[in-house]
Amino acid sequence: MAPHNIRWGIVATGWIASTFVKDLLMDPKIRGASDISHTVVAVASSSSKSRAEEFISETGIPAPCAAYDTYKDLVDDPDVDVVYVATPHSHHYQNVMLAFEAGKHVLCEKAFTVNAAQARILCETAKKKNLFLMEAVWTRYFPLSVQIRELIQSSTIGEVLRVLADNSFGDDVEEKWGTGHRMVNKDLAGGALLDLGIYSLTWVFQTLYHTLPREARRPPSKISAHMSLYHLTGADEATSILLTFPSSTPSNFPRPGESQALAMTHLRVSTNVTNGPVQPTIRIQGTKGEIQVFGPAFRPERYRIVPKDEGETREVDCPFPGDGKGMFWEADEVARCLRDGKLESDGLPWEESIVIMEVMDEVRRQGGLTYPKSIESTIYPTPL
Helix, strand or coil, X not given: CCCEEEEEEEECCCHHHHHHHHHHCCCHHHHCCCCEEEEEEEEECCCCHHHHHHHHHHHCCCCCCEEECCHHHHHCCCCCCEEEECCCHHHHXXXXXXXXXXXXXXXXXXXXXXXXXXXXXXXXXXXXXXXXXXXXXXXXXXXXXXXXXXXXXXXXXXXXXXXXXXXXXXXXXXXXXXXXXXXXXXXXXXXXXXXXXXXXXXXXXXXXXCCCCHHHXXXXXXXXXXXXXXXXXXXXXXXXXXXXXXXXXXXXXXXXCCEEEEEEEECCCCCCCCCCCCCCCEEEEECCEEEEEECCCCCCCEEEEEECCCCCCEEEEXXXXXXXXXXXXXXXXXXXXXXXXXXXXXXXXXXXXXXXXXXXXXXXXXXXXXXXXXXXXXXXXXXX
8 A cells, every 4th residue: 555645735934844844755665654655745934935945955856746825825735734833833824724714724833823712713613614634843753752651651750749850052142042033932823831931831731741641631830930021121031840740640640649850941050060970851750660761852863671689670762763853753643643534633632732732831930031912812813
């Protein structure tokens, strides 16, 4: 049987779109995928058609591939099966709704939206229109992440009661980001939380929440957040979140079980200093030991299983096939979901994306971080 092929349209031409496309163009057999394949058939740049043509050339997309200077033209292209939205967070809601209006399935970059209200409407619209929608949290679909979730579910480290996760860069913020870059620009929903903190929260949720049966998952019962705002723009440059979940995993024992998590992100200090010993980015702590994850939280390549008492510490390497960055695994998930007629991925259901957005809403509320009304709006269309 021939692989199930998915035809992609790419909305935006920044570096993350480039990384995604280059992964899409790799032979799926390199990663052991023989049941699906990917074709890029259209690219749109909001700046100009020539920029879209440059992107096609730079990434090596084979002909035929259409170039457009509006996102509307791309979503209206009948050859496009699914749209990959790679615009800033501020534009996700409007761009996804545009694709839905044209009857297109969507993979939308993280953070899913600016707020939970927008996320809920997107999911409701997808269901109503019978369209597939997934938040592009690529880390969820790494074999490393899948293995760690399975280790938790099999009680390898006992009952998991605490998770520590950090995703921080050590930048000179004024020098590197200034005031206009999307990382610190509130008009583009900038700040550490939505761009980097989403990965810390991803590890918290995929270990303490997602490892439970779907009917047993409960949102955090307590959220306490501390946020430091960047003096030049008011976006957050550092955020720490303490969460309590009303359950533990995998058995929620002893009852009533509770678990805690600390999710951190920072623009000025790094998770690991470059000339020091490598420390784990994530620590998943259970009653029988812990799992330590190494490498940036968004793209780790190694983990260690450390038993509590006597027992062998195991190191597990999870290299990325070929020269790939790992975005092909989320694309493969989209292809299989479309092939199987699913509207959402079991790996990151709509309900979970919404709960994570609700947590970030509360964190912003406690930190005093607001964005312009236009990008917080649930009205479609709203000019941005």
